[in-house]
Amino acid sequence: MSAQSAFAQALLDPALPCPDGLSTWNGSDPAIRFAVYRNNVMVSLMDALADTYPVVQAFVGEDFFRAMARVFAQANAPRSAVMAFYGRDFADFIDTFAPAASVPYLADVARLEMARVLAYHAADVPALDAQALQIALADPHRLAWAWLALHPSAQVITSPFAVLSIWAAHQGESEPSTFDPDSAQTVLVFRNDLAVDMQVLADGAAQFVRALQHGQTLLAAAAQAADLDATFDLTHTLALLLRWQLVTHVTTGDLRHEHTH
Amino acid sequence: MLNPTNTGKLPQVAAAPTLPKRAGVGLKPEHVQEILDTQPDVGFFEVHAENYLVPGGPFHHHLTRIRARYALSMHGVGLSIGSDAPLDLAHLNALKLLLDRYQPQSFSEHLAWSTHGPTFLNDLLPLPYTNATLQRVCDHIDQVQTHLGRRLLLENPATYVEFAVSTWDEAAFITEVVRRTGCGLLLDVNNVYVSSVNHQRDAQAVIRALPLAQVGEVHLAGFAQQQDAHGDLLLIDSHGAPVAQAVWDLYAFTLGLTGPVATLLERDNNIPAWPVLLAETGLAEAALRQACLPQTQTSSGFDEVSA
Numbered sequence: 164m165s166a167q168s169a170f171a172q173a174l175l176d177p178a179l180p181c182p183d184g185l186s187t188w189n190g191s192d193p194a195i196r197f198a199v200y201r202n203n204v205m206v207s208l209m210d211a212l213a214d215t216y217p218v219v220q221a222f223v224g225e226d227f228f229r230a231m232a233r234v235f236a237q238a239n240a241p242r243s244a245v246m247a248f249y250g251r252d253f254a255d256f257i258d259t260f261a262p263a264a265s266v267p268y269l270a271d272v273a274r275l276e277m278a279r280v281l282a283y284h285a286a287d288v289p290a291l292d293a294q295a296l297q298i299a300l301a302d303p304h305r306l307a308w309a310w311l312a313l314h315p316s317a318q319v320i321t322s323p324f325a326v327l328s329i330w331a332a333h334q335g336e337s338e339p340s341t342f343d344p345d346s347a348q349t350v351l352v353f354r355n356d357l358a359v360d361m362q363v364l365a366d367g368a369a370q371f372v373r374a375l376q377h378g379q380t381l382l383a384a385a386a387q388a389a390d391l392d393a394t395f396d397l398t399h400t401l402a403l404l405l406r407w408q409l410v411t412h413v414t415t416g417d418l419r420h421e422h423t424h
Numbered sequence: 425m426l427n428p429t430n431t432g433k434l435p436q437v438a439a440a441p442t443l444p445k446r447a448g449v450g451l452k453p454e455h456v457q458e459i460l461d462t463q464p465d466v467g468f469f470e471v472h473a474e475n476y477l478v479p480g481g482p483f484h485h486h487l488t489r490i491r492a493r494y495a496l497s498m499h500g501v502g503l504s505i506g507s508d509a510p511l512d513l514a515h516l517n518a519l520k521l522l523l524d525r526y527q528p529q530s531f532s533e534h535l536a537w538s539t540h541g542p543t544f545l546n547d548l549l550p551l552p553y554t555n556a557t558l559q560r561v562c563d564h565i566d567q568v569q570t571h572l573g574r575r576l577l578l579e580n581p582a583t584y585v586e587f588a589v590s591t592w593d594e595a596a597f598i599t600e601v602v603r604r605t606g607c608g609l610l611l612d613v614n615n616v617y618v619s620s621v622n623h624q625r626d627a628q629a630v631i632r633a634l635p636l637a638q639v640g641e642v643h644l645a646g647f648a649q650q651q652d653a654h655g656d657l658l659l660i661d662s663h664g665a666p667v668a669q670a671v672w673d674l675y676a677f678t679l680g681l682t683g684p685v686a687t688l689l690e691r692d693n694n695i696p697a698w699p700v701l702l703a704e705t706g707l708a709e710a711a712l713r714q715a716c717l718p719q720t721q722t723s724s725g726f727d728e729v730s731a
Contacts, residue, residue: 165508166508166552167507167508167537167540167549168540170549171540171543171545174545174547174549175543175545184552184587184588184589185585185586185587185588186585186586186587186588187585187586187623187652188586188622188623188624189624189652189654189656190654191652191653191654191656192652192653193585194653195652195653195658196584196585196622196652196653196658197584197585199584199650199658199660200547200549200550200584200585203547204545204546204547207546207547208546211546240543240544240545241543241544241545241546242542242543242544243544244474244477244501244502244503244504244512244515244538244539244544244546245474245477245478245502246474246475246544246546247475247478283481283482284478284479284480284481284483285479285480285481286479286480287479287480287481287484287485288480315479316481354481357481357482357485
């Protein structure tokens with residue numbers, strides 16, 4: 164094992180002794196000094212998780228959060244120097260973290276918070292305006308083979324809990340008493356210009372968005388949405404997606420008439 | 425054992441732009457709107473490159489606007505130049521795209537390692553100063569400078585331990601890296617002070633022993649205090665406090681040797697309101713003016729800061 168391997172393993176595992184070969188000017192035990200590195204690494208990872216998951220932390224309190232984050236970080240060191248997205252699996256970890264089981268919606272709140280970070284940093288793609296979409300879809304022959312591309316920030320988060328209402332209650336946006344936390348919510352998380360936005364979607368609209376994101380044609384996506392949700396309204400849903408600046412591209416069967424922003 | 429052709433002279437690289445010899449500040453997301461609104465007279469801003477290796481969104485929106493008005497220093501914290509494994513080419517490619525996009529006046533990295541295999545350890549870890557380390561660090565810097573097509577400034581580290589196998593002292597090691605690779609030095613005066621206390625070195629002697637003619641930027645920051653196992657003072661490079669008086673004094677000593685040099689106030693923790701950081705740059709600007717004064721009697725070399 165290389166010296167850096169031993170150093171790295173001891174950094175992440177406090178049960179391991181300080182690595183060999185360290186020296187100090189005064190002959191003092193290098194373990195105390197090595198502990199500075201160990202602490203730097205662990206505190207930086209816990210801080211990164213706290214930055215991404217402020218509402219999760221608000222739910223469980225700072226002490227609990229940091230203890231939970233430490234357990235996660237010790238088993239899940241970053242795999243990239245880009246720390247913005249560190250802890251993408253934190254929600255899955257929370258699902259299995261027994262001490263957090265008393266807050267059943269905690270993992271879904273974490274999923275929402277990571278989706279917000281992903282949306283915040285997602286690529287910049289200009290939105291298509293409504294007129295361009297109308298022109299592209301005016302010909303029914305072309306409509307039959309139309310694909311819509313959605314903004315890369317768009318993500319659908321499905322929860323058996325009122326996850327957006329729970330999140331909003333921790334922003335002072337609504338009183339916890341005004342909603343039932345056990346009513347399911349499906350949330351569209353996206354960035355509109357520079358701000359992350361979140362909107363509750365009906366089941367049909369959520370299916371429509373997911374189908375478009377999986378490369379289904381507009382009509383196939385609409386059919387799937389209508390199968391799932393009899394109240395699905397294609398015109399209304401398209402109007403919402405346009406208003407939220409989420410439609411970035413339309414491709415019709417006739418590639419000579421491809422429309423972009 | 426050392427490759428004699430490995431002199432790193434960067435023949436294809438045109439004369440690089442440089443940072444103004446003024447005080448700059450680390451750009452923080454919580455300050456950016458106020459800075460864009462008030463357009464303060466700051467010499468330059470510095471960002472951590474890895475924070476901007478994201479596809480889009482507000483970080484790029486704001487940095488584009490900052491770059492339109494100010495000089496920029498890109499400071500890498502994840503390249504792991506001291507790693508005993510090959511550099512991460514995907515990371516190097518991402519840095520290249522970022523530097524091409526923003527055209528910063530300076531790109532810097534650390535004499536440290538931070539990755540191991542697929543793991544990123546998110547800290548700047550210490551190196552033994554041996555011939556093997558020297559070869560590896562020089563090879564990696566050559567690779568970085570060739571790949572990026574520009575000169576790198578290498579930052580001296582703050583460390584808490586030394587290695588029994590080291591055969592070079594730190595300043596001599598850095599001097600040799602600079603000589604062999606043609607890279608510049610990002611002289612972190614706080615790091616010199618912290619390491620000097622932690623390893624019982626003479627900080628002024630360390631400064632004198634570094635390749636001062638190659639300094640492209642200075643860093644100043646605050647430290648925290650602990651004790652080691654013998655109760656001796658152990659300083660932590662926390663970036664979480666104002667610059668200590670001892671570091672200001674060492675900075676003034678350094679400027680007396682180097683003349684004015686672009687100087688960054690680093691603050692990454694306990695980040696104060698923008699006006700507090702801006703006021704701290706005033707102290708650095710005063711020291712830079714002081715460094716000019718005696719020189720202007722005999723030399724016209726420091727016109728940029730005397731205005």
